[in-house]
Amino acid sequence: xxxVEARGLxxxxxxxxxxxxxxxxxxxxxxxxxxxxxxxxxxxxxxRMLTTLLRPTxxxxxxxxxxxxxxxxxxxxxxxVALQEAxxxxxxxGRELLTxxxxxxxxxxxxxxxxxxxxxxxxxxxxxxxxxxxTYSGGMQRRLDLAxxxxxxxxxxxxxxxxxxxxPISREAIWRYVRELNTREGVTFFLxxxxxxxxxxxxxxxAIMDRGRIVxxxxxAALKASISADVVTxxxxxxxxxxxxxxxxxxxxxxxxxxxxxxxSVIVYVNEGSTAIGALVLLLSEAGLRAREVTLARPTLDDVxxxxxxxxxxxxxxxxxxxxxxxxxR
Amino acid sequence: MIYAVTDTxxxxxRALREAVRQPAIEIGNVxxxxxxxxxxxxxxxNTAGRAFGIENYTGFQxxxxxxxxxAGAAGTAxxxxxxxxxxxxxxxxxxxxxxxxxxxxxRLAGDGVRTMTLATxxxxxxxxxxxxxxTGVPGAIVLLLxxxxxxxxxxxxxxxxxxxxxxxxxxxxxFLIFFPLLFLSPAFAPKEFFAPWLELLATINPVxxxxxxxxxxxxxGWDVQSLAxxxxxxxxxxxxxxxxxxxxxxxxxx
Numbered sequence: 284x285x286x287v288e289a290r291g292l293x294x295x296x297x298x299x300x301x302x303x304x305x306x307x308x309x310x311x312x313x314x315x316x317x318x319x320x321x322x323x324x325x326x327x328x329x330x331r332m333l334t335t336l337l338r339p340t341x342x343x344x345x346x347x348x349x350x351x352x353x354x355x356x357x358x359x360x361x362x363x364v365a366l367q368e369a370x371x372x373x374x375x376x377g378r379e380l381l382t383x384x385x386x387x388x389x390x391x392x393x394x395x396x397x398x399x400x401x402x403x404x405x406x407x408x409x410x411x412x413x414x415x416x417x418t419y420s421g422g423m424q425r426r427l428d429l430a431x432x433x434x435x436x437x438x439x440x441x442x443x444x445x446x447x448x449x450x451p452i453s454r455e456a457i458w459r460y461v462r463e464l465n466t467r468e469g470v471t472f473f474l475x476x477x478x479x480x481x482x483x484x485x486x487x488x489x490a491i492m493d494r495g496r497i498v499x500x501x502x503x504a505a506l507k508a509s510i511s512a513d514v515v516t517x518x519x520x521x522x523x524x525x526x527x528x529x530x531x532x533x534x535x536x537x538x539x540x541x542x543x544x545x546x547x548s549v550i551v552y553v554n555e556g557s558t559a560i561g562a563l564v565l566l567l568s569e570a571g572l573r574a575r576e577v578t579l580a581r582p583t584l585d586d587v588x589x590x591x592x593x594x595x596x597x598x599x600x601x602x603x604x605x606x607x608x609x610x611x612x613r
Numbered sequence: 614m615i616y617a618v619t620d621t622x623x624x625x626x627r628a629l630r631e632a633v634r635q636p637a638i639e640i641g642n643v644x645x646x647x648x649x650x651x652x653x654x655x656x657x658x659n660t661a662g663r664a665f666g667i668e669n670y671t672g673f674q675x676x677x678x679x680x681x682x683x684a685g686a687a688g689t690a691x692x693x694x695x696x697x698x699x700x701x702x703x704x705x706x707x708x709x710x711x712x713x714x715x716x717x718x719x720r721l722a723g724d725g726v727r728t729m730t731l732a733t734x735x736x737x738x739x740x741x742x743x744x745x746x747x748t749g750v751p752g753a754i755v756l757l758l759x760x761x762x763x764x765x766x767x768x769x770x771x772x773x774x775x776x777x778x779x780x781x782x783x784x785x786x787x788f789l790i791f792f793p794l795l796f797l798s799p800a801f802a803p804k805e806f807f808a809p810w811l812e813l814l815a816t817i818n819p820v821x822x823x824x825x826x827x828x829x830x831x832x833x834g835w836d837v838q839s840l841a842x843x844x845x846x847x848x849x850x851x852x853x854x855x856x857x858x859x860x861x862x863x864x865x866x867x
Contacts, residue, residue: 334708360710370701374634375627386623387709389616415634431705 284348286312286439286471287333291342294328302328304495305342310473310488312438315465317486317503318475319584321596325495326475327367330443333473334364347439360388363432363440367447367475369424373417377408377427380416381434388435402430405460422453429460439471440464446481458485479584479596489584491591498591503584510582510590512540513556515563517549518576525572532570533563543589550589552582617718620711624719625726631693632727642685642731647738650678653801654742665802669832675739676827677800679760680820682735683728684795687764688788690724691771698779707865717772717858721765728764729757744831752830755840762847763823767791769854776861794820819846 289308295301303325310316320326331337333346335355343350349357372380381399390398403412406426411419419427425445432440442461446454462485464470476482482489483503490500499506519529529549530542538559540552553559556579567574588596632639654671662670697703706716736753740746746753771787778784797814798804798821804812815821826843829836 336704336707356710359708362708364705364708366701366704368701370703370705372627372631372697372700372702374631379627379630383623383627384705384709387620387706387711389710 284312285345286310286314287316287344287346287473289333289342289344292329292332292339292344293341294325294332294337295340301495303332303339306492306495306497308344308490308497310471312471313465313469314487315461315472315474315485317482317489318473318492319477319479319482319489319588319596320475320492321477324492326492327443329492330364330366330441330473330475334362334441335359360435361437361439363435363437365425365428365432365440365442365445367443369421369428371416371424371428371431374415376413376415377403377419377430378412380427381431384431384434390435398434402433405433406430407456422449422456425449425453425457426460429457433464433470436468437470439473441473443475444477445474446476446478454481461485477596479588483584491588493592499587506584506587507582510540510552510586512552512554512582513559514580514582514586515551515553515556515559516576516578516580517551517563517567517574518547519549519567520573520575522547528570529567529572529574532566532572535566536562541590543593545589545595550586552586552590556580616710617712617715620715621718621722624706624711624715625722628693628720628723629726632723638689639686639727639731642682642689643734645685646678646681646735649681650674650735650739650742653677661802665806667803669743669745671739671742672744672831673828674801675736675742675744675831676756676824677795678739679732679735679756679827680763680795680824681791682731683760683764684767684791685788686728686731687724687768688771688785688791690720690768691773691775691784691787692781694720694772694775695779695781695784698775699781713862714859717776717862720772721768721858724768725761725765728768729761732757732760732764739831746831747834748830752835756827756830759823759827759843759847762844763850766847766851766854769851769858773854773857773861776858776865791820794818797821798824800824819850822846 287308287310289306291305291307292303293305294303306329318326318329328337332339333344333351335351335358338352345351346358347361351358378399381402382395385395385398403409406429408423408427411423416424416427429445446457461472465472474485487502489503489506490497517529519526526544526547526549530544533539533549533551534542536553536559538554540554543550551563560577560579564574564577585596654674658670662668667673736757770790771784774786775784797818799815804815804821807815822842823846826839829839
């Protein structure tokens, strides 16, 4: 049985906004699935449909074998969800919130205390357990939110941008919990993210979402291999005009696969990067141009994203910290 | 069905915990009706009592203060719901297997208990000021139950608006609606003294019957017909407001 299956899943909003435009998904159990896309690409809307918070406009979706439209109650019993904004009640303590969640998820009363203690230990919140949530930092709130999603030991957990805006230490902590739960307990994760590094490091399979559609899907390694090219990034002096002229110049290179212009750089996809660099620099020189910086790298998910969507993935919050290679210099 | 009851119970406890941890919100709900009660009785109590042939104007006014406190507390019921929606906590609750009805019922029941607590404080202040209670302790308990039931029914307006709009400002309309309803009832004088148009409005106003039911417990004694009219009015109001809540809850998942 698949953990998540969707066919032609669609959500339109008034004024003909096509938030999700007929996507197909097939996510196996025990997998960490990364749903990668920029803000507004339709990731959250997809999660809200799969978790029964939003009715699809068209298409079918089933979660752990239950149709999200016909059996929303059965779906809700079996999944854990931590949405993009850690939806917590500031006036409760961490322990009270988890206890309430446990009761609403039908955890046997005799097991609640032990389960809450266990979760507080897992997310390192034992010391803050009896403090009101309004005193928690952003990272602590995210960890508590994750614990709340796990209270009933779900087999499938949806995490909607669980690390957006977090500092690197909190981000690493969330990644560690996800990996441990996946390895130790076989929990399936459906993880949306706008961080390439997060998808690359955590996910077994990745789908790239752009403007409501899935434009690429596969394991990070397979997606990167699909480019089958080296990436040469040439940072050009001479402003926008110089960059345009440089792009024209390098198009004459034999063995060229693709050229993209991003800000002050020309990104060139070639068969053999190590031998191409000299020739590319020479072509620039013949055109009266100079590269300030030249880098050679294997393709990253960012390159996959760029090739599939025509633009870089620009995370809205803390992106620089998470993804220092967003300019193609990895 | 059993989960609808148990989940409503745990969510009621949560709503009450929230109220206890924000005592400042209740101060206005107690202070304003007590202030009006003291000023109206102190300023025009003797004159109004003589003019309308009411011996105990303090007792005549006490249920008005109780209703005002109840409406004040119930009118802010939607604000708690809006806060949950804005924080995203309502989504978290919607994601649990709890029956949808419990999500609204827990908050409404919490408001019912909250309003009864405020009503108890006003009742005690009224007794201290000399309102008396013709039906004794059992009558006081019935009066508080009526107050709680009215509070529960009335909070449905704010909760429905909150669910539908998720807007703080809109949710406060619930409280504002009460003022015309109170002033179009025999709050300050028996309706026999009203101009015909006002008497007609008071006759079709459900608050009139709730107020008169409570007032009879204080001033007259047990009157089954008066109590029945109060209960029917509350049931009618609850039927209307709970339908709004149910429709608003449904629209949340559209």
